[in-house]
Amino acid sequence: MFQDAAHSFWQCFSPPFRRVLFISVALTLVVLALLGAGLQWSLNALPVFQTVWLNTIIEVIARGFAVVVLIPLVHPAVSLVAGLFLERIAAKTEETDYPQDQPGTDQPFWSSIVVSIRFTLVLIGLNLLALPFYFFPVINVVLFWSLNGYLLGREYFELVALRHMDYAAANALRRQFRFSIFMRGVVIAFLATIPILNFIAPLFGTAYMVHSFKRFAANG
Numbered sequence: 001m002f003q004d005a006a007h008s009f010w011q012c013f014s015p016p017f018r019r020v021l022f023i024s025v026a027l028t029l030v031v032l033a034l035l036g037a038g039l040q041w042s043l044n045a046l047p048v049f050q051t052v053w054l055n056t057i058i059e060v061i062a063r064g065f066a067v068v069v070l071i072p073l074v075h076p077a078v079s080l081v082a083g084l085f086l087e088r089i090a091a092k093t094e095e096t097d098y099p100q101d102q103p104g105t106d107q108p109f110w111s112s113i114v115v116s117i118r119f120t121l122v123l124i125g126l127n128l129l130a131l132p133f134y135f136f137p138v139i140n141v142v143l144f145w146s147l148n149g150y151l152l153g154r155e156y157f158e159l160v161a162l163r164h165m166d167y168a169a170a171n172a173l174r175r176q177f178r179f180s181i182f183m184r185g186v187v188i189a190f191l192a193t194i195p196i197l198n199f200i201a202p203l204f205g206t207a208y209m210v211h212s213f214k215r216f217a218a219n220g
Helices: 002-011 014-043 054-081 086-097 111-127 130-136 139-161 168-175 180-193 197-219
Strands: none
Touching: 002 168, 002 180, 002 197, 014 086, 014 197, 086 139, 086 197, 111 139, 130 139, 139 168, 139 180, 139 197, 168 180, 168 197, 180 197
């Protein structure tokens, strides 16, 4: 598991991955800038009271809340943008590391976009529901890794598995190795919590799950 993780991490900086990485990071920064602008607009729309100290308290609380909200949205924003390129990353990983195997079949472009948007909305929705618990030390880290580990493990596994088999077979294989997939998802979620490195989390997750899928399929 950790050998595949290390290999996948360094693959993210290899020549076939770099172009996708640069484009993904640039577009993600644009998305985050738009999110930040939206939050700033919301802060400016707050009502103004005649009591100075009350305005100050409201502003401090609102800005703190905005920061807490924005942090969990970083990874969904990265995932949404990178989702446009993950089929290419999966194909390149298969081509480079498993040239003797039957190559996977890319999903249709628009289908990939719909899946990426749907997953991003689920990721945002569940993280916002968990937001009150993110204010508590230790609990916030455990909850973030657990929740996102499950979601990311399942999403990236299905992305890779559906390139090689139908949904029923992919679902059966996922259930057989559910704990291993969850733990790999936690590794991806852990990387997503590290500033700067969180930009490569989707690319890492895709390559990582290609290697994992190959192991699971061989032992399934």
